[in-house]
Amino acid sequence: MDTFMVLLEKIQTFIWGPPTLILLMGTGLYFTFKLKGIQLFKFPKALKSIFEKEEGAGDVSPFATLCTTLAADIGTGSIVGVATALRIGGPGAMFWMWMSALLGMTTKYAEALLAVKFRVKDENGEIAGGPMYYIQNGMGEKFRWLAKLFAFFGVVTALLGCGTFPQVNAITESVSTSFHIPVIVIGIVVTVLTAVVTLGGIKSISKVAQFVVPFMAIFFIGGSFVILAWNYKALPAAFAEIFSCAFSKESAIGGATGTAIISFMTAMRTGVARGVYTNEAGLGSSPIVAAAAKTDSCVKQGLISMTSVFFTTIVTCSMTGLVIISSGLLEQSTLSGSVLVTQAYNSGLPFNIGMYMVAVGIIFFSFTTILGWNYYGERCILYLTGSTKSIKLFKVVYIAAIAAAPFLTLEPIWLMADITNALMIIPNLIALLGLRKVVVEETKKYFDREERTKVNVSRTVTQ
Template identity: 55%
Template sequence: MDFMQLLDSIDNFIWGPPLLALLVGTGIWLTLRLSLLQIIRLPLALKLIFSAKSDGKGDISSFQALCTALAATVGTGNIVGVATAMKAGGPGALFWMWMAAFFGMATKYAEGLLAIKYRSVDANGQVAGGPMYYIEQGLGKKYRPLAVMFAASGVLVAYFGIGTFAQVNAIVDATKGAFGVPEYVTAIILTVLVAAVTIGGLQSIAKVSSKVVPFMAVVYVVTAMGVLIVHADKVPGAIKLVIDSAFNTTAATGGFLGATVMMAMRNGIARGVFSNESGLGSAPIAAAAAKTKWPAEQGLVSMTGTFIDTIIICTMTGLCLIVSDVWVGDLKGAALTQAAFASAFPATGTALLTFGLILFAFTTILGWNYYGERCIEYLFGVKSIMPYRIVFIGLIASGAFLKLEAIWLLADIVNGLMAIPNLIALLGLTGVVVAETKRYLAYVKNNEVEEEIEDLEVEQIK
């Protein structure tokens, strides 16, 4: 067995049924303990995105924290990941992505809550938080090795995986294929832009993310809606096919080789988790910096990230692939989604998807730059931040010319290793999550009663 085969075997083992079961199982457990909070409190969570008061200690608003987290999660996985899942598992994979997202919302809620509950302030006066802090402070000092494992894996993923090479290659390939831009030109422009934003730290990243993320999400969703409107007569059948294929073997048709229920389930859950990152522990690093005094409030805001990423954006992509019938062809990855968009907009579809892919990949770079920075600061202190940023920028510059499969496999492995200590902490701190939730909901109920009394008094005066 050569080195590549060894890495591939390790990758398949880590991202096999045990980890997927742990990820989904943690979500199910939290869903039960929180009494279906992701359904009952979703309206409140969506309202808080724009109405959270930002009246607590922190570096950025709750909205900016959400956008920074979405910057990292809404990426090539929403375009390429959905296409890959459907190509391997059929339309039923989309259903299992929904299931992963539904239970993942409870997981993301718990992560956001614990991030605020156990955050601290570093030597530079900036808020520091995330799984490494709630592992050490929540579970106790004896669990510090788990915190170190998470932080070390986080730095490696930021340097060699989601944060750099995968995104840079996506941008380079997109600009070269759609517009004929040479690799070195894209590399220079991208490096300058990343350097300009990331050297400024979280404030700079949050400002860019809070403007770019809503814009890119709206553009992508509106374009996808256009595809669905053009193929409106096929939408009901597409939804029925997704549900039927989730529980029945999908027959071979066209270039699609067919898929069992297990293939649909595994690909849907794996790609769903990879897309929204619920349970991986990345999003709470950004959530910790939010200006709020209520851990549960930020938990609710964080929860909407999974809803937006998977339930909205991934669903749009999946339905576009089905109604345009491109999923049964011979295309793969981004080319599959590109063909779906072009089926409705022959003149502009390719350009619109390329534009979306570039923005998605660019913001993912920014988000993961911050995640890696917080992880390395936990390991080596604030003096390591600037050297980390310089190396990160250097990797962005070189990433356009590197296509090392071994590095991508290694990144996938350490990405999975991030999840293990985080999930252990979520299970161990479930009692804290439940207690904080009850405290916040009691506060919300009291406020609602007070507002009703005030409204009644106003009516009586009138």
């Protein structure tokens, strides 16, 4: 097992090395400049678009696609994952999560725009879209191999990475510790609930997401805000620590058992990797569900999808990270991610309320991620096989993986999730850069048309 762990760590370090980081951050930086800071200057419009009624071809409403995206994005990575990143990369990892999110908003915008523009219908009349379709239909048949490569990595990530093992393992550990329920009982309940919802397809998943996402966001973010408000005197020092550790050549964290030296590269790699894990910008998963939106505007859906990065990383992960850093417990480097976040929240709330708050947050966050990734995996397997019959087989395997997950060890799971994430990122970002002119042209046409409409309305009013 030790040899296997060492191998996974080496693969993770290599695959999240400078080339992947440059490709990921560079793509976001490119779109930020070419789209003139769309994530900042068009953000108010993006928020407004979420609640506007949209008509067009598609399976679910734009709001439902956003909720489904958030359901898949805001998982255990937003709680335990953030704690793990801070423990490995130090407080500076938080800064690089923010940077990956800021640049990732434009990446997410581009992904969703292309997903809607190049979507198709499957043999059952349901929408099918995402990187595999905009690679094939946008870049041409000669790149079909790249589309298949992405779809294959998507299935692997759904089964071995983001979708199953980390989420179920987090639910099991949290519920077992907080409520003293046997692991086998937890596993059975999660497996049955997953089967009931996922067998209903995207409409069933989106209905659950629309109900659960607002509730879980208010519950967890509200509780985190209370802790930060109560402990507001520690916040300036927490922010100072984040920024100083983000750029220092090396920083140290540690308690009585010793000191851990954190390098700049470790902080950056860990922060960016965990940022992608939580907001999935550049991963190529979210555009799979964005393609199902009832909309006639690929740009408008891009704007709506862009907000998911803000809600997941800038809001949710920041709350978790600030609670942990301001608690002072990060210096106790022997604490695991789950124990660290639980103790941090407990220290900010009386009567062990924090422990139960984290447990409930993990249950909802992780379960909705399981549902969202089931859909991502379905669409990827559909593309690979070309037959909707393969979806049923995928669901059986997916549910079996959920059933097995409670009995697996956590450490290799997180490493495998990071590795499979990177394997999806590479073909997707190649496609985004290959189709960059389409993204820029569609964006320019949309906002030019909007500007002309405003001018015409203004002239009509003055006349």
